Amino acid sequence: MNPSKKMTFPILVGGEEVCDERTLLTKVESGLLMSGADAVRFIVIHCSATRCDRDYPVEQLLHDHKARGFRTIGYHFYIRRSGSVTRHRKLLEVGAHIRGLNRCSIGVCYEGGLDASGIPADTRTPEQKARLEELLWKLHKVFPKALIVGHRDLPGVEKACPCFPCDEYRNLFH
Template identity: 65%
Template sequence: MSANDIKYLVLHCSASRCNEDYSVEQLRRDHKARGFYDIGYHFYIRKDGTMTQHRMLLEVGAHARPYNRCSIGICYEGGLDEQGKPCNTMTTEQETRLIDLFRNLKILFPKAKIVGHRDLPGTTPKECPCLDAVSWAAHHHLD
């Protein structure tokens, strides 16, 4: 995969409840149980804003088949309210970190579009990332 191949910066949520922790270790275990060799996202952002990288930027991810070869996957912890319903649960710390990450990625991949997993046709139907990523990016002048 080359920098020219990157067409999308795909936002995901972990589909975990806002009042529960979903650690990197849990994410790794769940992804390995799905047959991935490790976490499929390139980046994971915890509720406190801590960000970890799990794939090299130009390494093919495992997060939005059939778009894995032309995208970078970013996941924020959360996406479900306390009752388990889809909801934008992003904390201020997550949002700050995500804005900074997207700004840096847009420097590297200026033609890439910021989208949510649910915005990609042909992927498994989901609510993910439980917010309108395209409008969110426009609101923050990231598009």
């Protein structure tokens, strides 16, 4: 069963109301917009590359991304270990999470990705898995043509991020 078939617009995606996929163009106070829903080719999953036994709150993420010169958090969505989801960019706002592909992708990051000794590992909590899947179903509804991939699945990426195989989602949605 495909839950996105049962969903009807308008839907709330992390607090942003989407009337339908054609009315996504919105004004943003600053920052760049992608040209439209068709521009979104990838939904890219990331991890924060922080240890699973340590807190990496939104405030710290914001601080770290600002220190890297970003206007705000580079990901569109951030999912804490508790399962709480925050949105940091409008859906069509160009993010800062994947070099060369920011104008055609949505970035989703979960807190974690390293085990207690700092080794890359799938540290998703049951809450994170549930919220991530829910969010992906919604994004798939809005951007049915976009591929769901892990950061490391993209060409030229040498990182372990997001530290788990994202095929489970690819098979779920395509």
